[in-house]
Amino acid sequence: GAGVSQSPSNKVTEKGKDVELRCDPISGHTALYWYRQSLGQGLEFLIYFQGNSAPDKSGLPSDRFSAERTGGSVSTLTIQRTQQEDSAVYLCASSFRDRNQPQHFGDGTRLSIL
Amino acid sequence: DAKTTQPPSMDCAEGRAANLPCNHSTISGNEYVYWYRQIHSQGPQYIIHGLKNNETNEMASLIITEDRKSSTLILPHATLRDTAVYYCIVRVGSSNTGKLIFGQGTTLQVKP
Numbered sequence: 621g622a623g624v625s626q627s628p629s630n631k632v633t634e635k636g637k638d639v640e641l642r643c644d645p646i647s648g649h650t651a652l653y654w655y656r657q658s659l660g661q662g663l664e665f666l667i668y669f670q671g672n673s674a675p676d677k678s679g680l681p682s683d684r685f686s687a688e689r690t691g692g693s694v695s696t697l698t699i700q701r702t703q704q705e706d707s708a709v710y711l712c713a714s715s716f717r718d719r720n721q722p723q724h725f726g727d728g729t730r731l732s733i734l
Numbered sequence: 735d736a737k738t739t740q741p742p743s744m745d746c747a748e749g750r751a752a753n754l755p756c757n758h759s760t761i762s763g764n765e766y767v768y769w770y771r772q773i774h775s776q777g778p779q780y781i782i783h784g785l786k787n788n789e790t791n792e793m794a795s796l797i798i799t800e801d802r803k804s805s806t807l808i809l810p811h812a813t814l815r816d817t818a819v820y821y822c823i824v825r826v827g828s829s830n831t832g833k834l835i836f837g838q839g840t841t842l843q844v845k846p
Contacts, residue, residue, distance in 0.1 A: 624833040651832060663778070679833070695749075712776050715832070719765060721836060725777030 622646065624726035626712050632732045635704060641697045641729045647712030652695050653713040653723060654687060663711065669695065671717065699731075707733045738822045743841045744814075752809040753821075754840050756822030757802045764827055767798060768834070769807045771818040781807065813843045833835065 625644040633639055645652050654666040665679040669689045680686070684702075689695040699706055707729050713723035738755040738823075746752040753836040768783040782789055783797045789796045795808040809816055824846065825832070 653833065655834075663834070663836040663839060665835070670832075676833075700817060713777075713834075718839075720783075722768060722780040722783055724780055727775075727777045 624714055626710075626729050627728035628729055629727065630730045630732075632734065633702060634734050636701055638698065639642045639702055639717055639731065641699075641710050641731070643695045643697070643712030643714075644725060645693065645695070645712070646724055648716070649724075650692065651713035651715045652662075652689060653715075654695070654697050655711045655713065655726055656708040657711060657728070658708045666710075668695070677722045702731075702733045704733045707731055738824055738837055740750050740820075740822055740837065740840045742838065744844070745843050745845055746809075746812045748814060748844055750846050751810055752807075752812040752816065752842060753845070754807040754822075754842065755804065756806070757804045758822070758824045761802050761824050767796065767805050768823045768825060769794070769796065769835075770820070770821045770823065770836075771816075772839075773815075773818045787834075792838075810844045812842075814844050814846065816842065818842060 624646055627642045632679045650671045655663040657663050667680055667687045668676040684700045687697045709728040710730040711725055713725045715721045715723045740771050766783050770778040771781055773780045778803040782791055782794050784796045784798055798805045813826040819841050821836050823834050
């Protein structure tokens with residue numbers, strides 16, 4: 621079946637611009653996660669959505685970052701007034717509600733800030 | 735979540751079994767062991783997970799010691815396509831967030 625889909629796969633933008641990254645989770649998965657991976661670094665948790673519960677935003681690095689999940693499915697991660705340090709691969713993962721279930725990742729959006 | 739320790743790199747001959755170790759000496763009773771791998775330019779790929787018992791699927795086997803302080807991921811017949819960074823992660827099954835904390839992992843190089 622279809623996996624986690626992310627778009628765009630690559631995004632190049634100028635410093636100060638806003639960007640939107642999209643994630644389509646696996647059908648039936650109620651949990652959705654955003655991570656980012658900077659060059660040569662491990663994955664850094666950003667935000668977590670589970671059903672209709674309030675999202676866990678504890679990993680968002682600044683108030684320039686926000687995310688929403690409409691209708692319990694598609695999610696959008698928005699970065700306002702981008703900075704060069706925002707350059708990274710942004711990864712989305714989804715899983716079934718049971719927290720013992722594994723997360724399945726998309727291939728990410730590679731964001732480059734000029 | 736418990737911290738894990740993995741060797742930074744390992745080599746394996748193509749066709750042989752690859753045994754990747756992981757230490758998690760501070761693991762708690764309700765923490766699961768997960769293994770993921772990441773091939774260059776792709777997102778992490780789930781391999782296998784377990785709590786106490788050994789597990790096997792179409793990709794690999796997971797051997798967890800009786801005291802649960804360490805585990806080994808076994809790729810029975812490594813191929814060149816198995817060259818990747820392998821991550822061992824322990825996570826509380828009932829954690830509110832359920833986020834995964836990735837360490838530096840083990841870079842496995844499968845050689846012809």
